[in-house]
Amino acid sequence: MVKLKVCGITNYEDAIAAIEVGAEFLGFNFYPPSPRYIAPVKAREIIAKLPSHIINVGVFVNDARPEDVVEKMMISGAAVAQLHGDEDEQYCRHVGASRVIKALRIGKEFDLDSLNGFPAAAFLIDAYDKKLYGGTGKTSNWEVAQEVAKNVGVFLAGGLSPENISEAVRVVQPYAVDVNSGVELSPGHKDKAKLQALRIALRA
Template identity: 40%
Template sequence: MNRTRVKICGITRLEDALAAVSSGADALGFVFYAKSPRAIEPEAAAAIIRQLPAFVTTTGLFVNADAAYIDLVIKQTRIDLLQFHGDETPDFCNSFSRPYIKALRMKPGLDLDVESHKYAEGQAILLDAYRPGVPGGTGEVFDWDLIPKIHPSPIILAGGLTCENVAQAVSAVQPFAIDVSGGVEQSKGIKDAVKIDKFINEVTRAN
């Protein structure tokens, strides 16, 4: 199997970003959603991004944001990739000057193939746990058996992943990438460098 990539999401501090990069993270996520405990202002994200080394993908997470705000974030941060966690339509996701990934919450009755085809122009589909009224970051694991073995889009797996279960997740799902936030934190928005290092080592071991 190909190497599973790792994205550390919910970055709010430079030291956490650098710790993730040092441990081998492929991507960093910045949450531009005011209701999230991991939210960050564009200016603060830009200051962190300016100090990152090359070849680390920076991702901006949005939930039903206005197009003007997304354009502002792109301009201020020069973010590489957009991640949509709300009810954004394919046309909306495609209307910006950046590639995107679309998050789908694995709620009962979701037709993953149908939804994935809607967002076929995206770079990948991110699968997260479903909790009513919560667009992501639930810290809950969903049933990985719900994911078809053959899938048209690259899969990014999220939802309740920790150092203790991520190797099992990689082996069971064989996703293109893993997305983690709460599983490598000391507290909401504050990462734990030791947990990040152990998490990425576990993914490497599973690969």
């Protein structure tokens, strides 16, 4: 069964609500311009109270140095770094390939060969937007995601909601789905009813 990641967690109540519908991954956004930003020290307060089997993911966008990413992971307790900006191979290696999810913001064209040997444990396929890094509400390119998923572990993101998630899983067959804006009341605040609807859709 496809795994579930709920991103944009800003409070303990939403973290528990996500876990109750089957989330195995929780995303904490450490990118200050994001409306879903949470300080690493605040994320630590939440993470410290969560079940040990939950994989907590820190979301980063173009931090100046990979050392900064590693430091924030240590402060927050996040086990995995989702690099959602323009980080290159060397940057990912420095953070540690085995704990990197590299986000790919894919438009109409994408060179699949560019992923060969890329130092990441998995890739996250998101919709392309000139100004925004994630949380756009736009649907990603499922055709490209399907091709990537044939060879590597893929987290499918981009405008996923209870209404389209079962079709997305059928088409792409990803390792995991990543939901954010599609299960919110407002940025950074999850909607429990939408989370429950998502669980039903994933089990359909």
